[in-house]
Amino acid sequence: QSVLTQPPSVSGAPGQxxxxxxxxxxxxxxxxxxxxxYQQLPGIAxxxxxxxxSHRPSGVPDRFSGSKSGTSASLAISGxxxxxxxxxxxxxxxxxxxxxVFGGGTKLTVL
Amino acid sequence: xxxxxESGPGLVKPSETLSLTCNVSGDSISSSSHCxxxxxxxxxxxxxxxxxxxxxxxxxSNPSLKSRVTMFVDASKNLFSLRLTxxxxxxxxxxxCARHQALSLTAPFDAWGQGTLVTVSS
Numbered sequence: 539q540s541v542l543t544q545p546p547s548v549s550g551a552p553g554q555x556x557x558x559x560x561x562x563x564x565x566x567x568x569x570x571x572x573x574x575x576y577q578q579l580p581g582i583a584x585x586x587x588x589x590x591x592s593h594r595p596s597g598v599p600d601r602f603s604g605s606k607s608g609t610s611a612s613l614a615i616s617g618x619x620x621x622x623x624x625x626x627x628x629x630x631x632x633x634x635x636x637x638x639v640f641g642g643g644t645k646l647t648v649l
Numbered sequence: 650x651x652x653x654x655e656s657g658p659g660l661v662k663p664s665e666t667l668s669l670t671c672n673v674s675g676d677s678i679s680s681s682s683h684c685x686x687x688x689x690x691x692x693x694x695x696x697x698x699x700x701x702x703x704x705x706x707x708x709x710s711n712p713s714l715k716s717r718v719t720m721f722v723d724a725s726k727n728l729f730s731l732r733l734t735x736x737x738x739x740x741x742x743x744x745x746c747a748r749h750q751a752l753s754l755t756a757p758f759d760a761w762g763q764g765t766l767v768t769v770s771s
Contacts, residue, residue, distance in 0.1 A: 638698035640695060
C-alpha cells in the first residue's frame with residue numbers, strides 16, 4: 539500500500555486531455571511538501587516530468603502541467619500523443635517517515 | 650553531462666548481502682549541492698525509496714529497510730554504494746541510483762541511472 543494514492547490506470551484518445559490524481563495526507567502533501575511527477579516508459583528509468591508541483595524541466599512539452607491543492611496533486615496531459623503511453627508516478631516527502639514517498643503509479647493508455 | 654551507472658551482482662543468494670555501486674560522472678559526489686539516492690522497483694510494481702546520502706555522508710533510509718541498509722560515499726572514486734543485508738525474494742527488483750535536484754530530501758530526483766536488476770534466489 540503506497541503512502542500516496544494514484545488511480546491504477548487512465549486512458550484517452552489522441553488529442554484528448556487526461557488528469558492523474560495523487561492523494562496524500564497531513565504528513566506529506568498536506569504538510570506543504572512539494573509534489574513531483576515522473577514518466578516511465580517500458581524498460582527505462584523514470585524521467586522527471588514536473589517538479590515543485592507545477593514546474594517543467596527544460597525539454598518537457600507544455601502539454602504537461604501540474605497542480606496541488608490541500609492534500610492532493612494532479613498531473614494533466616493535454617493533446618494526448620501515442621508517445622505519452624507510459625507509467626506516471628507522483629513523489630513527495632513525508633515527515634513521519636522522514637523520507638521520500640511515491641504513489642503506486644498510474645498506467646496511461648493512449649487508445 | 651551528468652551520468653549515473655549502477656553496478657553489482659545480478660544474482661544474490663537468500664540471506665546474503667546485496668551490494669551495489671553507483672558511479673557518477675559529470676558532477677562531484679562530495680559537492681554540497683545535491684543529495685544522492687537509491688530507489689528500487691520490483692518487477693511489475695511501483696517505485697520504493699531506499700535511502701539518500703547528503704553532505705558529509707549523512708544518510709537517511711526508509712524505516713521499513715533501515716535495519717538492513719548501509720550507504721556510504723567514496724569521494725576519491727566519485728561513487729556511492731548500497732549494502733542491503735539478509736536478502737530475500739522480496740528484495741528482487743531493479744535498483745536505481747539517482748540524484749536529488751538539491752541538497753534536500755524534499756528535492757526531486759532529476760537524474761537517474763539506467764537501473765540494474767538484482768535477483769535474490771538460490
